[in-house]
Amino acid sequence: MAKKEKINKSKRRFLKFGIIAGSILAVGGYFRFGGEVQKAPDEVWDDDPSAFTPGAWLRVSNDDTVTIRVNHSEMGQGVTTALAMIVAEELEADWSKIAIEIAPAEAIYKNPEFNAQFTGASTSIKTSWDILRNAGACAREMIVAAAAKKWKVSISECLAHKGMVIHKASGRKLSFGELVTTAAGLPLPKSFRLKKINQFKLIGQRIPRLDSAEKIDGRAVFGIDVHFEGLLNATVVHPPVFETKPKKVHSSQALGLPGVRHVLEIDSGVAVVADTFWQAKQGADLLNIEWEAGGLNNVSSKSIRTDWMELAQDKGKTIFSSGDIEKSFDSAVKTINAVYELPYQAHATPEPMNCTAHAHKDKCDIWAPTQNQDGAQEIAAKITGLGYDKINVYTTYLGGGFGRRIEVDYVAEAVQISKAIKAPVKVIWTREEDMRHDVYRPATYNLLRAGLNDKGLPIAWTHKIIGPDHMTHRLPNLIPSTLPYFVPRGARNLVSGLAKTILPRIIPGKKASEGAAPLSYAMDAVQVNFINSDPGIPTGFWRSVAYSQNVFIVESFMDEIAFAVGRDPVDLRHELLSKDHRLRNVLELAAKKANWGKKLQADRYQGVSILNFHDTRLCFITEVSVSKDEGIRVHRVVCAVDCGIVVNPKIVESQMESGIAFGLSATLKGSITITKGQIEQSNFDNFPILRMDEMPIVEVHLVENPDSPSGIGESAVPLIAPAVTNAIFAATGKRIRKLPIHLEELLK
Numbered sequence: 001m002a003k004k005e006k007i008n009k010s011k012r013r014f015l016k017f018g019i020i021a022g023s024i025l026a027v028g029g030y031f032r033f034g035g036e037v038q039k040a041p042d043e044v045w046d047d048d049p050s051a052f053t054p055g056a057w058l059r060v061s062n063d064d065t066v067t068i069r070v071n072h073s074e075m076g077q078g079v080t081t082a083l084a085m086i087v088a089e090e091l092e093a094d095w096s097k098i099a100i101e102i103a104p105a106e107a108i109y110k111n112p113e114f115n116a117q118f119t120g121a122s123t124s125i126k127t128s129w130d131i132l133r134n135a136g137a138c139a140r141e142m143i144v145a146a147a148a149k150k151w152k153v154s155i156s157e158c159l160a161h162k163g164m165v166i167h168k169a170s171g172r173k174l175s176f177g178e179l180v181t182t183a184a185g186l187p188l189p190k191s192f193r194l195k196k197i198n199q200f201k202l203i204g205q206r207i208p209r210l211d212s213a214e215k216i217d218g219r220a221v222f223g224i225d226v227h228f229e230g231l232l233n234a235t236v237v238h239p240p241v242f243e244t245k246p247k248k249v250h251s252s253q254a255l256g257l258p259g260v261r262h263v264l265e266i267d268s269g270v271a272v273v274a275d276t277f278w279q280a281k282q283g284a285d286l287l288n289i290e291w292e293a294g295g296l297n298n299v300s301s302k303s304i305r306t307d308w309m310e311l312a313q314d315k316g317k318t319i320f321s322s323g324d325i326e327k328s329f330d331s332a333v334k335t336i337n338a339v340y341e342l343p344y345q346a347h348a349t350p351e352p353m354n355c356t357a358h359a360h361k362d363k364c365d366i367w368a369p370t371q372n373q374d375g376a377q378e379i380a381a382k383i384t385g386l387g388y389d390k391i392n393v394y395t396t397y398l399g400g401g402f403g404r405r406i407e408v409d410y411v412a413e414a415v416q417i418s419k420a421i422k423a424p425v426k427v428i429w430t431r432e433e434d435m436r437h438d439v440y441r442p443a444t445y446n447l448l449r450a451g452l453n454d455k456g457l458p459i460a461w462t463h464k465i466i467g468p469d470h471m472t473h474r475l476p477n478l479i480p481s482t483l484p485y486f487v488p489r490g491a492r493n494l495v496s497g498l499a500k501t502i503l504p505r506i507i508p509g510k511k512a513s514e515g516a517a518p519l520s521y522a523m524d525a526v527q528v529n530f531i532n533s534d535p536g537i538p539t540g541f542w543r544s545v546a547y548s549q550n551v552f553i554v555e556s557f558m559d560e561i562a563f564a565v566g567r568d569p570v571d572l573r574h575e576l577l578s579k580d581h582r583l584r585n586v587l588e589l590a591a592k593k594a595n596w597g598k599k600l601q602a603d604r605y606q607g608v609s610i611l612n613f614h615d616t617r618l619c620f621i622t623e624v625s626v627s628k629d630e631g632i633r634v635h636r637v638v639c640a641v642d643c644g645i646v647v648n649p650k651i652v653e654s655q656m657e658s659g660i661a662f663g664l665s666a667t668l669k670g671s672i673t674i675t676k677g678q679i680e681q682s683n684f685d686n687f688p689i690l691r692m693d694e695m696p697i698v699e700v701h702l703v704e705n706p707d708s709p710s711g712i713g714e715s716a717v718p719l720i721a722p723a724v725t726n727a728i729f730a731a732t733g734k735r736i737r738k739l740p741i742h743l744e745e746l747l748k
Contacts, residue, residue, distance in 0.1 A: 044069075044106050052180035054142055054188070056108040057135040058087055064163055064177035066091065067099045071109035071117060072124040073371050074102065074211065075398035075405070076658070077713050078651035079124045081209040083132060085647055086125075089202045090136030090195060093176070094163030100210055105373040105393040107484075115482045117373040120406055120541060122614055122711025125647060129708050133194055141192040146183035147174050197645065197706055206650040211397070223369030223396045224428060226356040232261060232425045233277040234417055237284050238269040238437045241677040242536060244295035246270055254283035263287065266416045268409060273421060277428050284430075296536045296677035301443075304535050304674070305341070308445035308466040316464055316529035319509040320517035323525030328460035332451025336564055338557055340448065341738040342549045343671035345441040345542055346687060351399020352434040357414035358424035359383075363390040364415060365424075369398040371405040374481035378492075379408045380415045402662070403541030406474075407439055435687060436679040439540030440672055442468045442512070444549055448557045456565030457576070459524040463553070468534035469512040470541065508532035515550030515718060520583050520612050521558070521576040537674060543662055544714035547613060548721075552739065555609040555722035560735065569608050569726065570596050582617045582642050583610055586703060590619035590640035593701050603627070604635060607727030609719045615710040617642040617703075620719040622696070624727035631743050632668060634696040634724055642703035644710050652712055653700040659716025660698055665689040667721040671740050 041056040052060040059067045068084045080100045088098055103109040103117070110116055112131075113123045140160050147165035148155040151172065158165055164173045214220040239245065249270055251263035259279035263272050270289055274280040329335070356367040357380070364384050370376050370393070377391045384391070398405055414427040429437075444467035451460035480492040487495075509530030517528040542548065562569040570591050577584040587610055591597075596606060603625045610619045623636040639656045646652055670687040673680045681687040725736035734746055 039106055039108070041108055044104065044108055050180065052139075052143070052183045054139045054183070055135055056103075056106075057132060058091070058139055060139070060143070060176050060180050060183070062177045062180050064094065064097050064175050065099055066093045066097055066163075066176070067101055069101055069103045069109070071103040071111070072128070073119040073369075073373075073395055073398055073401065073405070075119075075369075075371070075401035077124075077655060078209050078648065079119070080211055081207065082125055082647045082651055083128055084210060085202050085207060086129060086132040087136040089200055090133050091140050092160035092162065093136075095202060095207070097163055098210065102395045105377045105391070110374070116375070116478070118375070118406070118481075119371040119401070120403060122616075122713040122715060124713070125709045126614075126711050134192075137192045137194050138189060141189045142183045142186050143176055143179050145186055145189070146179040149182055149186070150174065150179070203645065203647050205648065207648055209651075215397075221396050222351055222399050223354045223356070223367065224351055224399070226367045226396065226426060228424070230424060231356065232273050232275065232421070232423055233280050234271050234273040234414075234425050234427045235277065235280045235284050235430060236266070236269050236271045236413055236427060236433065237287060237289065238433055239291055239295070240436075241291065242296040242299075242538070243677075244292045246289050247292050248290040250288035250290075253286040253288070257283050257286065262421050264417070264420055266413060266420075268413055271413065271417050271427070273417060273425060277426075281430060299535050299537070299677050300675050301343075301673045304443065305445065307535070308533060311466050311531050311533055312445060312447055312464065314531055316466070316531035317509055318527060319513045319530050320526065320528040322518065322527075323460075323523070325460055325462065325525040325527045328523075328525035329451040331453070332460055333454050334452040334564070336450045336452070336557075336561060338448045338560060338735075338737060340446040340553045340556065342444050342446075342552070343673070343739065344443045344537060344539075345548075345666050346435055346438045346670070346672050346681065347400075347402045347404035347542060348435065348670075348684070348687060348689060349398075349400035349402060349404055352431055353404070353410040353429040354427060355411045355414035356424065356426040357411070357418040359415055359419040359422075362386070363392065364418075365392045365394070366411060366415065367394045367396055368411055368414075369396050369401075369405060370408070370411065371398070371401050371403070372408060372478075372481070375406070375408045375478060376411045378481040379412045382493075383412060383415045384419060402543040403545065404438065406478075406541050408477075431684075432682045435682050437538075438672075439470075439474075439538045441542030441545070441548065442470055442539045444512070446553050448553065450557065450561055452561065452565060456567060457572075458521070458561055461519065461523055461526045462529070463516050463527075463550075464529045464531065465509070465512055465516065465550075466531040466533055467512065468537075468539050469508040469510070469530070469532055470539040470545070471511040472508055472532070472534070473538070474540055512546050513550065514545065515547035515611075516554060519554065520580045520610070521573070522578050523576070543659070544613070544717040547611070547714070547718040548663070548666070551609065551611050551718035552721040552725070555611075555719075556725055556735070556737065559607075559722070559726045559729065563729070568597065573608070573610060577610075580612060580617070582703075582705075583612055583619075586610070586617045586619040586640040586642050589701055589703065590621045590638050593640065593699065594621035594623075594636075594638035596621060603731075605727045605730035607723045607725065607730060609722040609726065611715070611719050613711065613715040613718065615644075616712060616715050618715055618719055620716075620723040622720070622723040622727045624724055624731060626728060626731045626746065628747055632724075632728065632741060632746075633694075634664060634668075636697045636699070637720070637723070639698065639700045639716070640703065641700060641712075641715075642705050643712050643715075644705050644707040646702055647709060649702060652702060653698075655712050656700050656716045657695075657698045659714065660720050661690050661695060663717040663720035664694070664696075664724070667724055667739055668694075668741055
């Protein structure tokens, strides 16, 4: 028996990460090349002889509980429920017995899209679909085989159903929990069967979220909730002007307050450590810090815009080109030009940045609401000098992410402070620090030009983007965490350094032009150019990133074309979508459900926008009114969505509502402005977000599609702005080319 167990363990160690659907290889993932140790799939769980653990993704306990490991961060998008549904479907588990657990930072749990344990780009369901189906199906086959062995019958005589294995001929039943010991001793099956779509029982159902109850009653632990005996609290004062450092810190008043333990300079600013957060905050308010002169104190929103207007005369770097653009413009009978401007935007996550760390001599524990476990582990290893196997990352619930928590600056602060004071510490940023020291969505200045033929159809299209590319800053910091763990730390630092030198010359515009090209519309020639101009304001990932800007521009400009030639905006789009029948279908569906072109309630007007977002097709149609008394009111949004197989319709609907609320805040409310190198906004009083009474009615219509699921988490954000501004044009005759919308200017 001992020999057999050894053989089985060896087989499991051979499993490779996320490979080939339908193969046993997708059950788990494992690489061991020497260097720092990585765990095999059956080693990432604590030993439990009373449980069956057929790989990295699930464990069946003898009390019938099925615990499913989720390798993506839960930040309100419902990913823990959706991913658990995929496993439970193939496993034939009893949904009432399902428990979820956020995976630790281990190589097996890397997101194959990025080769890092990383939640972003709407990839959670898309990248987990095959892996988790295989994991569930493999475990099911082993449990069924265990029952057949106990009953001494053929496997074909048994079937799994709702957490039980049934012997079809006799009606005998055994629960999954009763079979864990036998199943644990079986070899991995040579093959297993995946369900057909028409056999799904959980997938496609509106199942309530698994985490709802604990979030409602307060049991859920977010990063800011972490607490244990001996934990100190800290807050950080960052430089008011970007790219400056503290020159001298006068801390006597702060240190004289009850509970304040330490004031220390760290890489990002000055930290105050105390027994409680409020004591740390009071101490921070009493600091007298002399900051270095200089930095970006000559940079302002006005100076940035002036520079970009001058740069707009240059050609820039061609990012995308199809057809003969000059020939197409020469043959055009009419041209249309426009300038669009987008501001910097903050994330303003409901839960400010925070992280708890305890840097011991021989290990480092981190509790963080992070979207980037590998990045957190990487930065902690760099600060402490410890091996990756000594850095433990415990991912809490996230009170909003929106891309902000891909960064690990707040993790670095907690680790650095803990190492310095030799004690565990929880770092919490104030809202003001959070707002003024974000990594913002870039601002851009955009020139559009379209050439039309004698039928009024666009045949030539150019789009010039001027602004920073967030990836030139972020990618060098992300690259080390995507390298295999066996790569020595010195080599990682070298790669990161080279990336900071080389990437700005190679990649600018690639990500900044997402949503601008390629276009779904059929045209003879399209060209997108990019002029990289970075004034130094920190930029990063913001929900849907460049799509949030470029889709507003593209869909608004398409409406300008429709108006210029007297065409209905829906009809013109429909005619130009000959290349994308799925996108044409969602356009037709939304127009039908929204009663496009028919008489509306008095003073209401409609606007439309469409998008292919990472293979998810969407169309939004809004109903909007504009008045002096009530301002701009978005009353209704009709959404048509084709995202492949829908795991949980309620979660898709929630993501549409969430993205609309987030996008409307940027459309109608706040933006980030700079004066003398400082962010002017500090809290929700001068960076307002959408209020509950301003939220429109949202209707979501899902297209049936048997294809594998595609991304949904960010897809609503880019569409809402153009759908609203196009409706405003229909209502007022005024074209919105700059966000956010200012009602006073609109009503002039």
